[in-house]
Amino acid sequence: MLAPNRHFMFYFSIKRTMDAERKIFTLSDLARSLRSVIERHYSGHYWVKAEIAKLNHYPRSGHCYPDLVEKTGDQVVAQMRATVWAGDYRIINQKFIEVTGEPLSEGMAILFQTSVTYHPVYGLSLQIHQIEPSFTLGQMAYEKQKTIERLKAEGIFDRNKTLEMPLLPRRLAVVSVETSKGYHDFLKILAGYSERFTVWHKLFPALLQGDKAVESLTAQLRLIRKKAHLFDMAAIIRGGGGDVGLNCYDHYTLSREIANFPIPVITGIGHATNETIAEMVAWQNKVTPTDVAYFVVSRFSEFENRTQVAQGILSARSMQILNTENQRLMRSAGYLRSFSTKILQKESLHAGVLANRLKSNTLWFLEKQNREIVHLQAKVNLLKPEEILKRGFSITMLNGKSLKSQSEVKPGDLIKTQLFEGTIESIVKPNHSENEG
Amino acid sequence: MKDKTTYSEAIAELEAIVNEIENEDITVDELSAKVKRASFLIRICRQALHATEEEVKKILEELNQEKS
Numbered sequence: 001m002l003a004p005n006r007h008f009m010f011y012f013s014i015k016r017t018m019d020a021e022r023k024i025f026t027l028s029d030l031a032r033s034l035r036s037v038i039e040r041h042y043s044g045h046y047w048v049k050a051e052i053a054k055l056n057h058y059p060r061s062g063h064c065y066p067d068l069v070e071k072t073g074d075q076v077v078a079q080m081r082a083t084v085w086a087g088d089y090r091i092i093n094q095k096f097i098e099v100t101g102e103p104l105s106e107g108m109a110i111l112f113q114t115s116v117t118y119h120p121v122y123g124l125s126l127q128i129h130q131i132e133p134s135f136t137l138g139q140m141a142y143e144k145q146k147t148i149e150r151l152k153a154e155g156i157f158d159r160n161k162t163l164e165m166p167l168l169p170r171r172l173a174v175v176s177v178e179t180s181k182g183y184h185d186f187l188k189i190l191a192g193y194s195e196r197f198t199v200w201h202k203l204f205p206a207l208l209q210g211d212k213a214v215e216s217l218t219a220q221l222r223l224i225r226k227k228a229h230l231f232d233m234a235a236i237i238r239g240g241g242g243d244v245g246l247n248c249y250d251h252y253t254l255s256r257e258i259a260n261f262p263i264p265v266i267t268g269i270g271h272a273t274n275e276t277i278a279e280m281v282a283w284q285n286k287v288t289p290t291d292v293a294y295f296v297v298s299r300f301s302e303f304e305n306r307t308q309v310a311q312g313i314l315s316a317r318s319m320q321i322l323n324t325e326n327q328r329l330m331r332s333a334g335y336l337r338s339f340s341t342k343i344l345q346k347e348s349l350h351a352g353v354l355a356n357r358l359k360s361n362t363l364w365f366l367e368k369q370n371r372e373i374v375h376l377q378a379k380v381n382l383l384k385p386e387e388i389l390k391r392g393f394s395i396t397m398l399n400g401k402s403l404k405s406q407s408e409v410k411p412g413d414l415i416k417t418q419l420f421e422g423t424i425e426s427i428v429k430p431n432h433s434e435n436e437g
Numbered sequence: 438m439k440d441k442t443t444y445s446e447a448i449a450e451l452e453a454i455v456n457e458i459e460n461e462d463i464t465v466d467e468l469s470a471k472v473k474r475a476s477f478l479i480r481i482c483r484q485a486l487h488a489t490e491e492e493v494k495k496i497l498e499e500l501n502q503e504k505s
Contacts, residue, residue, distance in 0.1 A: 311500050318493045322486060325448070329482045332451050336475045339458040340468060347465050 182239020
């Protein structure tokens with residue numbers, strides 16, 4: 001397909017110059033010759049793969065003049081200019097977006113159908129007629145897979161997910177743009193709960209899609225990183241901007257920044273196609289801005305529910321404890337009453353028994369004593385003088401004193417003799433002391 | 438005896454006394470003093486329970502008001 005060297009130059013129609021020795025051509029001669037060779041020998045349409053180094057799209061004219069390169073590593077081994085005319089560009093780009101979700105942009109590998117043109121003024125150029133989007137899609141998928149593997153190899157792919165989300169995310173760093181519909185949806189939901197929960201947020205404006213998004217998003221994330229201690233989490237919010245130009249979220253630099261972020265990152269970049277790497281490495285991908293907002297408020301309402309449940313349990317449990325203690329106390333008081341009464345009754349019974357015993361024993365004892373006394377009395381009675389007198393004994397007294405010996409009296413003494421009944425008075429006879437009565 | 442008897446100390450002591458009395462592990466000489474002490478403990482416990490109940494109700498009530 002390519003022109004062999006031996007055709008070089010000598011296929012031109014050569015004009016002879018004034019100088020017979022040397023053949024001198026004008027530039028246009030050479031250009032025309034080149035053009036004719038190229039047109040003759042590269043008349044077909046060729047399928048070529050290359051990388052878009054620069055897109056050079058001019059929106060006013062609609063034409064596009066991409067710089068195409070082939071690289072080995074970082075080394076450019078081939079470079080050519082290409083042209084896509086406005087009409088072709090519209091169709092090609094639209095079809096390209098439909099398949100890949102991305103507009104044609106710099107850094108992409110493309111497979112295109114081209115014809116080679118040469119213009120005397122503008123030089124060699126490849127005119128692009130078609131681009132095969134599935135090739136780029138495959139390349140993008142391949143690149144994406146490589147980026148995923150790289151992040152995994154670096155051990156940071158799941159790093160953001162291992163961070164602990166604060167119980168109540170109250171301070172949010174929001175990466176979005178003021179004009180984004182998604183950002184407004186997000187704010188609207190937070191505002192709906194503002195009476196119940198206070199969520200503070202700061203906006204870090206960034207481009208959210210397209211070529212410059214990686215740089216812009218990464219720069220804002222790095223800004224937040226410097227003040228990470230001021231925030232509980234970061235959210236990347238996008239929505240309403242169409243689903244084109246989201247390739248940036250598969251970019252290594254951005255994905256690495258998110259994976260390595262010091263606080264949890266939640267994504268809500270709102271698209272329906274495959275999950276991007278940024279979303280994969282984020283702490284959680286909530287897809288839509290509204291769901292990010294609901295995630296935040298649900299942390300608060302869940303917490304509120306939990307405290308309410310706890311309050312209910314607290315209330316029921318304290319009442320239960322108080323009831324139990326009350327019953328315990330009542331039971332003790334009841335026991336105390338009945339047991340002490342019982343003891344008293346028992347002791348009183350015991351005392352009664354003792355009293356009875358005391359009583360009967362005493363009576364018996366007294367009776368016994370009484371009998372003894374009666375007996376003694378009888379004994380005593382026998383010894384009474386009257387009893388003796390009764391039996392015929394008498395007492396002789398002198399001057400009121402009983403006489404026990406004859407020697408106690410002299411003749412002429414008046415003595416009295418006491419009998420059981422009555423007394424006898426006598427005078428002791430003289431000198432008859434030998435006579436015994 | 439301490440000045441401030443806690444509820445759990447008081448009820449433990451009360452139950453100990455009740456046990457003693459229940460098991461008739463007590464002489465009549467002590468009975469009056471023990472019953473007197475037990476009644477005192479019951480009063481303390483009742484007061485403590487009542488005060489706690491009032492306080493708990495008040496706190497829970499406040500919680501309810503905060504919520505609404």
